[in-house]
Amino acid sequence: xxxxxxxxxxxxxxxxxxxxxxxxxxxVEILVALERVGSHKRLWDIxxxxxxxxxxxxxxxxxxxGEKEPPATDEFADELLDAETHDDxxxxxxxxxxxxxxxxxxxxxxxxHPLPQRLVLIGTDPACDLVVNEPKVDRMHARITCGQGxxxxxxxxxxxxxxxxxxxxxxxxxxxxxxxxxxSARFVFLPExxxxxxxxxxxxxxxxxxPRGRLRIESGPDEGSAFFIVSQTLLIGKHKLANLRLxxxxxxDFHAQAMPVADGVRLIDLGSPAGTEVNGARVKxxxxxxxxxxxxxxxxxxxxxxxxxxxxxxxxxxxxxxxETPAAGKSSDESxxxxxxxAEVDVPEDPLVRAGIKADEQVPKSKTVVKPxxxxxxxxxxxxxxxxxxxxxxxxxxxxxxxDQTADIRVNIASVSRRHAEIVxxxxxxxxxxxxxxxxxxxxxxxxxxxxxxxxKTIRVGECLFIVQKATPARPHR
Numbered sequence: 003x004x005x006x007x008x009x010x011x012x013x014x015x016x017x018x019x020x021x022x023x024x025x026x027x028x029x030v031e032i033l034v035a036l037e038r039v040g041s042h043k044r045l046w047d048i049x050x051x052x053x054x055x056x057x058x059x060x061x062x063x064x065x066x067x068g069e070k071e072p073p074a075t076d077e078f079a080d081e082l083l084d085a086e087t088h089d090d091x092x093x094x095x096x097x098x099x100x101x102x103x104x105x106x107x108x109x110x111x112x113x114x115h116p117l118p119q120r121l122v123l124i125g126t127d128p129a130c131d132l133v134v135n136e137p138k139v140d141r142m143h144a145r146i147t148c149g150q151g152x153x154x155x156x157x158x159x160x161x162x163x164x165x166x167x168x169x170x171x172x173x174x175x176x177x178x179x180x181x182x183x184x185x186s187a188r189f190v191f192l193p194e195x196x197x198x199x200x201x202x203x204x205x206x207x208x209x210x211x212x213p214r215g216r217l218r219i220e221s222g223p224d225e226g227s228a229f230f231i232v233s234q235t236l237l238i239g240k241h242k243l244a245n246l247r248l249x250x251x252x253x254x255d256f257h258a259q260a261m262p263v264a265d266g267v268r269l270i271d272l273g274s275p276a277g278t279e280v281n282g283a284r285v286k287x288x289x290x291x292x293x294x295x296x297x298x299x300x301x302x303x304x305x306x307x308x309x310x311x312x313x314x315x316x317x318x319x320x321x322x323x324x325x326e327t328p329a330a331g332k333s334s335d336e337s338x339x340x341x342x343x344x345a346e347v348d349v350p351e352d353p354l355v356r357a358g359i360k361a362d363e364q365v366p367k368s369k370t371v372v373k374p375x376x377x378x379x380x381x382x383x384x385x386x387x388x389x390x391x392x393x394x395x396x397x398x399x400x401x402x403x404x405x406d407q408t409a410d411i412r413v414n415i416a417s418v419s420r421r422h423a424e425i426v427x428x429x430x431x432x433x434x435x436x437x438x439x440x441x442x443x444x445x446x447x448x449x450x451x452x453x454x455x456x457x458x459k460t461i462r463v464g465e466c467l468f469i470v471q472k473a474t475p476a477r478p479h480r
Contacts, residue, residue, distance in 0.1 A: 007044070007067060007068075008030075008033065008044055008045035008046075009045075010067040011044075011045050011046055011063055011064065011067055012026045012029075012030065012045055014063050014066060014067055015049070015055060015063055018059075018063070020054075020055050020059055020063075021049065021054055021055060025049075025052070025054050028052075028150075029045060029048040029049050029052060029054070030045065031150040031151040031152075032048050032119070032151040033045055033048050033151070034151060043098075046060045046063075046064060098193045098194070098195060099194050099195055099196040100116055100117065100193075100194050101116075101117050101153060101176075101178075101191065101192065101193055101194060102114040102115055102116045102117055102191075102192055102193075102194050102243070103115050103117055103122075103132065103146070103182070103189050103190075103191055104189060104190045104191075104192055104241075104243065104255075104256060105132075105134065105187065105188075105189055106188040106189065106190065106254075106255070106256055106272060106273060108273070108275065109275060110254030110255060110257075110274055110275045110276070111254075111255055112190075112239075112241055112254075112255035112256050114192070114194070114241075114243060115132055116194065117146060117148070117153060118148075119148040120147075120148065121145060121146075121147050122145065122146040122147075123142055123144075123145050123158075124142075124143055124144045124145065124146070124184060125139060125140055125141045125142040125143040125144070125158075126139050126140065126141050126143075127141040127142055130142060134184065134187045136185060136186050136187040137185060137186045138161070138162040138185030138186050139160075139162070139184050139185040139186070139187050140158070140160040140161060140162070140185070142158050143157075143158060143160045143162075143164075143184045143185065144156060144157055144158055144160065144164050144184055145158055146176075152175055152176075153175070153176045153191070154173060154174065154175050154176065155171070155173070155174055155176055155182065155191075156172065156173040156174075157171065157172050157173070160184070160185070161449075162184070162185040162448075162449060163442055163449050164182070164183070164184060165181075165182070165183040166180055166181065166182055167180055167181050167261075168181070168183075168462075169417065169441075169464070169465060170441045170442050170444065170449070170462070171441070172440070172441070176191045177191075178191065178192055178193050178234065178235070179191065179192055179234070179235040179237050179245075179259065181259070181270070181272070188272065188273055190237065190256055190272070192237065192243050193243075194243065195243075199242040199243070199247065200237075200242065200243045200244060200245040200247075201245065202229060202245055202246060202247065203229055203230045203231070203232060203236070203245070203246075204227060204228065204229050204230070206230065209230060209232060210232075211232050211233060212232075212308075213230035213231055213232055213308045214231050214232065214233075214262055214266070214267060214307070214308060214309055215230070215231040215260075215266075215267045215290065215305060215306060215307050215308050215309075216228055216229070216230050216231070216305070216306045216308055217229045217231065217236070217246065217260065217296070217303050217304070217305055218303065218304050218306065219248070219301065219302075219303055220295075220302040220303060220304050221250075221300075221301055221302040222248070222249060222250035222300070222301040222302075223249045223250060224247075224248060224249055224250075224301070229246045230308075231260055231262060231267055232262070233262055234262075235259050235260065235261045235262065236259065236260040236261075237256055237259055238256075238257050238258045238259065238260065238298060239253060239254055239255050239256040239257040239258075239272075240253050240254070240255055240257075241255040241256055244256060246260070248298055248299075248301055248303075249301075250298075250299055250300050250301040251299055251300040252274075252275075252276030252298075252299025252300045252301075253276070253298055253299040253300075253301060254272070254274040254275065254276070254299070256272050257271070257272060257274045257276075257278070257298050257299065258270060258271050258272055258274065258278045258298060259272065260290070263289075265289070266289055266290060266291075266307065266309075267289075267290045267305070267307075268287060268288070268289055268290070269285070269287065269288045269289075269290050269296065269305075270286070270287050271285065271286050271287070274299070276298075276299040276300070278296065278297070278298060279296065279297040280294050280295070280296055280297075281294060281295055282297075287386075290305045290307070291305075291307070292305070292306060292307035293305070293306070373431065373432075373456075374427065374428060374429060374430055374431055374432060375396070375427055375432050376427065377396065377397050377398055377399065377427060378395060378396070378397055378473060379396075379472065379473055380395070380396040380425075380427075380432065380455075380470060380471070380472065380473055381393050381394060381395045381396060381470075381471055381472070381473040382394045382396070382411065382425075382461065382468040382469070382470060382471075383468060383469050383471055384466055384467070384468050385460075385467050385468065385469055386465075386466065386467035387413070387415075387464075387465045387466030387467060388413070388415055388465065388466065389413060389466060393471075393473075394411045394468075395473045396425055396427065396473070397410075398410060398427075399426065399427045400424060400425070400426055400427075401424065401425040401426075402421055402422075402423070402424050402437070403418075403422050403423045403424070403425070403463055404418060404419055404420050404421040404422040404423070404437075405418045405419065405420055405422070406420040406421055409421065409422075413463065413464065413466055415464060415465055415466075416464075417441055417464030417465045418439075418441075418463055418464035418465075418466070419437070419438075419439040419440050419441070419464075421437045421439075422436075422437060422439040422443070422463050422464070423435065423436055423437055423439065423443045423461075423463055424437055425455070431454045431455075432454065432455045432456075433452060433453065433454055433455065434450070434452070434453055434454075434455050434461060435451070435452045436450065436451050436452070439463075441464055443461065443462070443463060444461070444462035445459055445460065445461055445462075446459055446460055447460075447462075455470050456470065457470055457471060457472060458470065458471075
């Protein structure tokens, strides 16, 4: 929260007539928003950056309210020097200086574009503030606005839509390290710290909450370093704005994310050229398990789940029941995974394994088969979302997906419309149709209105991701 001196400064500036009430309210909102992400800026810093009051008047008001800089005495300098010589002292936290949108390129490089506190248009049109010439990006695809110190992204009615953290949105407030997709263009919304690099969670004494997990570097220049996962997403890469900086061959500027979720930590590859592997299998998304060995480019990283419930389970396991972690370089056949994924797979790896889908049941993209199915022959298995792990058998010629009580597949969450989509078992094929839903329907990551379905395709409806599979045969009653 703003300090008393911030409020005194604001009142004095308004009383003098050098700052309007609306300008004061705007600056206070920006100050509060920056404090949420660790900024130590004061109200006069924001006022100066907005160029509402010149520096001489700011100094005069600060002097009047008795706000002075710390004295530069030898005693003060000695205290600073003493703090620097103690290893158990937490490192100083860099001040958030603003926010940026990092554009990720296919070669692994990234360019961070500072976001001004005004309207920013993104698209292919030269008149846009951020020009992005990539496939499926519209002329004026999306806009980012800043109001009350909060950045918000909105879709401008684009064909491909706007995805934030994999979810289609029409308008959404952004939080640090959100992933954004506009057509084939990929971005990360992140805080900037002036010339300083982003702070890292590599010091246990600096943590303000119990860690959920730990990533320990097992090879490369950073071998032996450990980073803790708390409530904020870890952005992994070699860029100075990554809050887990990793160095080594094949590591992209922004390579992957370790995102805390309700049931653990989800590892997400950010389209890196070298890819991300878990236990020898290349993945796009994966729910990390205790002891997993991760490969980022050519660097090995081991995950340890530090939640109390997992630690208790680990201690209770007999020696013979411990999980075996394959050594680096082993093939996917040696890794104990049910199957491995290549970079073209559009669905998360780990939920498929948990759903029990075998490799021989998947249809390669080059051999996609579209054919008719009878009621009871197809099913949707939820591999991500509130109903993850459930199988829904298509038993009717027309099956409606939605949150309405009359829906055949009911998903009662806000991102799903009452009647969101419909699966139709036609005479020559099986089709999926969008029923004019608010957030759209996506097949293999592409927004559709109506499309034929086949085994292995993924369907996103709101926060839920399903995969189309042959229905599990019912077991005979004994």
